[in-house]
Amino acid sequence: MARIVAGVTTSHIGAVGAAIDRGLSEDDYWSPVFKGYEFSQRWIAEEKPDVVILVYNDHAAAFTLDLIPTFAIGCGEQFHPADEGRGARKVPVVKGHPELAWHIAESAILDEFDMTIVNKMDVDHGLTVPLSLMFGQADAWPCKVIPLAVNVVQYPPPTGNRCYNLGKAIRKAVETFPQDLKVMVWGTGGMSHQLQGRRAGVINSEFDTLFLDLISRDPEAAARIPHLDYIYQAGSEGIELIMWLIMRGALRREAKEIHRFYHVPASNTAVGHLIFENPR
Amino acid sequence: MARIVAGVTTSHIGAVGAAIDRGLSEDDYWSPVFKGYEFSQRWIAEEKPDVVILVYNDHAAAFTLDLIPTFAIGCGEQFHPADEGRGARKVPVVKGHPELAWHIAESAILDEFDMTIVNKMDVDHGLTVPLSLMFGQADAWPCKVIPLAVNVVQYPPPTGNRCYNLGKAIRKAVETFPQDLKVMVWGTGGMSHQLQGRRAGVINSEFDTLFLDLISRDPEAAARIPHLDYIYQAGSEGIELIMWLIMRGALRREAKEIHRFYHVPASNTAVGHLIFENPR
Amino acid sequence: MDTSNSGASAPDTGLPAHIKSIDDIPGTTVFTPEQSRRGYHLNMCCASLMREENREAFRQDERAYTERFPLTPAQREAMLARDYNAMLALGGNIYYLGKLGAYDGQSFQQLTARMTGIPEDELRKIMLAGGRSVSAFDNEERGKNHG
Amino acid sequence: MDTSNSGASAPDTGLPAHIKSIDDIPGTTVFTPEQSRRGYHLNMCCASLMREENREAFRQDERAYTERFPLTPAQREAMLARDYNAMLALGGNIYYLGKLGAYDGQSFQQLTARMTGIPEDELRKIMLAGGRSVSAFDNEERGKNHG
Ligand SMILES: [Fe+3]
Numbered sequence A, B: 001m002a003r004i005v006a007g008v009t010t011s012h013i014g015a016v017g018a019a020i021d022r023g024l025s026e027d028d029y030w031s032p033v034f035k036g037y038e039f040s041q042r043w044i045a046e047e048k049p050d051v052v053i054l055v056y057n058d059h060a061a062a063f064t065l066d067l068i069p070t071f072a073i074g075c076g077e078q079f080h081p082a083d084e085g086r087g088a089r090k091v092p093v094v095k096g097h098p099e100l101a102w103h104i105a106e107s108a109i110l111d112e113f114d115m116t117i118v119n120k121m122d123v124d125h126g127l128t129v130p131l132s133l134m135f136g137q138a139d140a141w142p143c144k145v146i147p148l149a150v151n152v153v154q155y156p157p158p159t160g161n162r163c164y165n166l167g168k169a170i171r172k173a174v175e176t177f178p179q180d181l182k183v184m185v186w187g188t189g190g191m192s193h194q195l196q197g198r199r200a201g202v203i204n205s206e207f208d209t210l211f212l213d214l215i216s217r218d219p220e221a222a223a224r225i226p227h228l229d230y231i232y233q234a235g236s237e238g239i240e241l242i243m244w245l246i247m248r249g250a251l252r253r254e255a256k257e258i259h260r261f262y263h264v265p266a267s268n269t270a271v272g273h274l275i276f277e278n279p280r
Numbered sequence C, D: 001m002d003t004s005n006s007g008a009s010a011p012d013t014g015l016p017a018h019i020k021s022i023d024d025i026p027g028t029t030v031f032t033p034e035q036s037r038r039g040y041h042l043n044m045c046c047a048s049l050m051r052e053e054n055r056e057a058f059r060q061d062e063r064a065y066t067e068r069f070p071l072t073p074a075q076r077e078a079m080l081a082r083d084y085n086a087m088l089a090l091g092g093n094i095y096y097l098g099k100l101g102a103y104d105g106q107s108f109q110q111l112t113a114r115m116t117g118i119p120e121d122e123l124r125k126i127m128l129a130g131g132r133s134v135s136a137f138d139n140e141e142r143g144k145n146h147g
């Protein structure tokens, strides 16, 4: 049977991807960011997941206003890096795991989650930057990836509670998949940042710390945080943090936080990163 | 405030649209079908809804395997009839009601329905045939239409229970919309039919009658019918009947059936049609 | 919102005891995820016929047109031969295949005649008499259930 | 599956008492349905710059390119002038506008400098010192909240 062995949360900041791609990761500004992932890269090289279910949001790249799915699961064979306005990132093509992805879609729909099934889409920095952070520069990603895109661009996004419960539905689906697979679930985005308007540039370390603590030790409480609090406290784009709840719901309640990293700033954003391990 | 005044269910058979478009509605084969809608056309001419929320399924026209939303709500200004393989039906463009549609989308998402918001799509016979049946041949449709497309082509569709509850969420959304609008909800598709394979051509009047009775008098029981029963009893394409549950959930429990019509056959399909009125 | 319609049991629709899953329904191929993966390119090839420019290209040279899509040889031959049962077995979904039928000017009743092997006029009479029975194939031996 | 995480109340994040809805957050334009409808064509025009052929056409003649989209005159002028706050007020969403920024080779930090009126080097220092405070604008008079 497939099993979820670990969860990862991480910011997925576009500028971090650009810094990696331009070889700037050791300069004074960026090296403190990448320091936080040194443990993680060693850890994942040992853990060797077969599949990562990568929860992220599309930033108006694959999905525009023509069609906005709340939850879209990528069931295709592969996904190309998106051109977000200045050419696509030169990172490897993302290979999917259609069998497991379809199984999750089927199971979640029968559990009354109204998934959108996607066979063809490009994946933007929200998905590729976490891969770069965890695996570094690579000729090919070392595992299969199931993209799970969550709408957080168009208000309203799903509630935190809904995200947390989708995570539980994913857990159930993975645990009923008959192949022997080591699966991780990653929740990406955040932490506090606002990219728009006169209030752009806000950072809220106090809220971020509260959120890191809650997601780790009291996820049900984290799941009750209203949209309003995210948007005010974490900035309008900090609402991305709801995606971490999908990861957390997919992990067991007693999963153990084994790594925490928090750093301000990367570009306009607070960087937050956690690793959880499920009990063996 | 907007209010839901009535509900309609009807088959949306493509061949019926073709018969209308070719002026065959008075021949021996087709006239018994259209007889069942004579009352309905008079009734709706008096009722004059401002908006119809039209629940239907896209038959691999607007949505292909590239992207399959479970529930897609049309929030655009207008929707053109789709070319389904031999040119589009020559029926009027469908005018949307973006304000109410977005309001429903927002309300339903906050109520934890994972809607896909669609601004641009063509609408196929599943949507245009019910308009033709209820309004006849027209130069312009006499009301605004909000398309609500439900996946029933790719297994698994949403459960009956989920559809029924989405109807309730739509009811709540409409009742909190501040404009004074007369709204109807239509659930389309069915009744028993199978278009594929060696078993194509099955009809099950017994099941259809049971379903007509349950949807009218015991919708909670209807909502518990499993997919398997639909596919076996109503044929593989009879699964469309789950869409009637969205209409029924949007109406009040005590809504009164004021018209019933059942006829076999239209092409390969059993025709079923109900009208419900909410208490005033 | 009350979403708890569970608890009570489902109404009895008279489902035969041996029909335990969607795979048990004779003569019926449910478009499951597995079928969807198998038939992806076949279905997308048929769906492409919703555009007049593609229909025109298909008209010019059917085989050459299908070669734009990575169909399996069996899918390609089934499509060119209009063998609907074979297409269904190879992952086709009837609504996608229906675009090919529409291109050919075939009604669903005509497609049904092809898939069931019942002549068109006979089928029309059967439908007028109330259609075929859902249990028609239930007593078939196992192994014949599909396609 | 247990989906009942309700009942208990939400954790206290220290939200100021006068912030009662997403419309109350100063200096912030939430991309609500209303904004989305207002900014549809502006956002889609910016999104079209994700294709190199469109960027090339935009490079040739920016104004002519924008005329492919039914923008309001105010939206068109704001886009040509790279007035991001005006675009936000006219329904722009920052991720769509970001495609225009990317076309211009601007980072989000550079866009932030434009939107806040804080010079780039100063903003960089502010971010290095921990960023701006979420409550920075809370004491503004009402009516100045947006944009
Ligand atoms: Fe992001």
Ligand SMILES: [Fe+3]
Residues within 6 Å of the ligand: B012, B057, B059, B126, B189, B190, B240
């Ligand atoms: Fe249909």
